[in-house]
Amino acid sequence: MASSGGDVPAERAAAAANDLVEARDGAASLRTFLLELDDQRAPWAQRVVDAVLSRLSSAMSALDVGGAATGGGRSPATGSGSGGASRPQQSVSYSSRNTKDKKRSLSRRSQRPSDKKITTTLEDGHVWRKYGQKEIQNSPYPRSYYRCTHSSSQGCNAKRQVQRSEADPSKHVVTYYGEHTCRDPSTIPLVVHAAGAAPDDRANNLISFGHSGASDSSAAATGAYSSSQYLAMGGRSTAGDQLSTSWCTSDDMFSSSAGSFMQVDELISAVVGSAGVTSTATAGSAALDRGGLGGMAGGGGGNASFPPSPNGLAGFVVGSLGSIGGDDDDLFSMDP
DNA sequence: TCCATTTGACCGGC
DNA sequence: GCCGGTCAAATGGA
Numbered sequence: 001m002a003s004s005g006g007d008v009p010a011e012r013a014a015a016a017a018n019d020l021v022e023a024r025d026g027a028a029s030l031r032t033f034l035l036e037l038d039d040q041r042a043p044w045a046q047r048v049v050d051a052v053l054s055r056l057s058s059a060m061s062a063l064d065v066g067g068a069a070t071g072g073g074r075s076p077a078t079g080s081g082s083g084g085a086s087r088p089q090q091s092v093s094y095s096s097r098n099t100k101d102k103k104r105s106l107s108r109r110s111q112r113p114s115d116k117k118i119t120t121t122l123e124d125g126h127v128w129r130k131y132g133q134k135e136i137q138n139s140p141y142p143r144s145y146y147r148c149t150h151s152s153s154q155g156c157n158a159k160r161q162v163q164r165s166e167a168d169p170s171k172h173v174v175t176y177y178g179e180h181t182c183r184d185p186s187t188i189p190l191v192v193h194a195a196g197a198a199p200d201d202r203a204n205n206l207i208s209f210g211h212s213g214a215s216d217s218s219a220a221a222t223g224a225y226s227s228s229q230y231l232a233m234g235g236r237s238t239a240g241d242q243l244s245t246s247w248c249t250s251d252d253m254f255s256s257s258a259g260s261f262m263q264v265d266e267l268i269s270a271v272v273g274s275a276g277v278t279s280t281a282t283a284g285s286a287a288l289d290r291g292g293l294g295g296m297a298g299g300g301g302g303n304a305s306f307p308p309s310p311n312g313l314a315g316f317v318v319g320s321l322g323s324i325g326g327d328d329d330d331l332f333s334m335d336p
Numbered sequence: 337t338c339c340a341t342t343t344g345a346c347c348g349g350c
Numbered sequence: 351g352c353c354g355g356t357c358a359a360a361t362g363g364a
Contacts, residue, residue, distance in 0.1 A: 129339095129340065129341085130341060130342085131340095131341090131355095131356070131357075131358095132342090132343085132355070132356060132357080133341090134353090137354085143354085143355090145355070145356075149340095161355090
């Protein structure tokens with residue numbers, strides 16, 4: 001719309017918009033790639049890419065790029081106002097849910113997966129809520145359906161389907177739909193394993209920060225880490241304090257180059273270039289194997305109490321992890 | 337009491 | 351008509 005005013009020809013505006021769409025798709029692909037890496041640093045890189053995606057979506061939204069809506073690239077919560085309350089999606093009428101008039105999403109199978117990965121763990125840095133499970137025709141294993149925990153509170157429409165791999169039952173096929181539009185730190189229960197680190201005092205460090213009690217408990221439930229192993233960020237040391245403080249102090253975690261973020265392509269090349277280390281496989285799989293894969297958010301209780309995202313850079317905040325290592329063992333060097 | 341999971345039923349696409 | 355995706359009441363745990 002509003003032909004971007006000024007002298008930008010509609011033609012070029014359209015091209016730019018198209019570029020944005022492609023950039024977003026590329027970032028999404030990159031994210032998929034990172035998810036498949038099974039590398040301890042992949043979650044962080046993934047977060048960075050998520051932030052890129054978020055930025056792109058925001059830009060697309062600001063420019064009224066139609067593609068922004070495809071993956072739910074922006075916050076529907078702002079759309080209709082009541083998006084968050086109790087019934088997140090479903091644009092169709094719910095007039096008489098009482099009887100047999102239940103309505104369902106109009107476009108169920110038309111939704112294209114944005115990601116697909118085979119993984120040993122269901123931990124992907126987001127907090128999911130299971131909303132269904134279904135026996136699938138050709139598979140001996142049921143398929144579980146998850147949506148982002150913040151689907152209702154923030155209108156985040158990210159979903160995923162999890163099904164145990166037939167070929168290797170110890171692994172799961174995770175298919176993602178939509179993108180996370182939520183920006184809450186609690187959706188970033190990043191757990192960085194220092195598995196590859198030297199066997200000194202850092203060896204057992206599990207750095208976790210910025211997630212809610214729900215993620216906390218879920219991670220604990222999956223055995224991903226123990227509370228005694230927290231290395232709280234921002235100088236706080238109690239697990240409970242992490243919730244709100246870590247994000248406020250996260251800027252401190254940036255190295256000297258904190259002020260200058262990478263360009264997208266630099267970032268992508270950095271991410272790709274630095275990925276490729278093995279390990280990870282967060283220890284959650286045992287718990288996850290329980291029955292219908294419902295172990296993810298098994299904690300229950302205690303979520304929705306996180307503070308609002310401090311700023312729009314929530315995703316980028318995790319970039320501070322790049323300086324955690326501090327030395328040559330760095331995850332990423334933000335320095336050019 | 338709150339919240340997540342379970343589970344049966346409903347609905348729509350193919 | 352079948353099958354898969356989703357809803358929502360019931361249930362259980364913290």
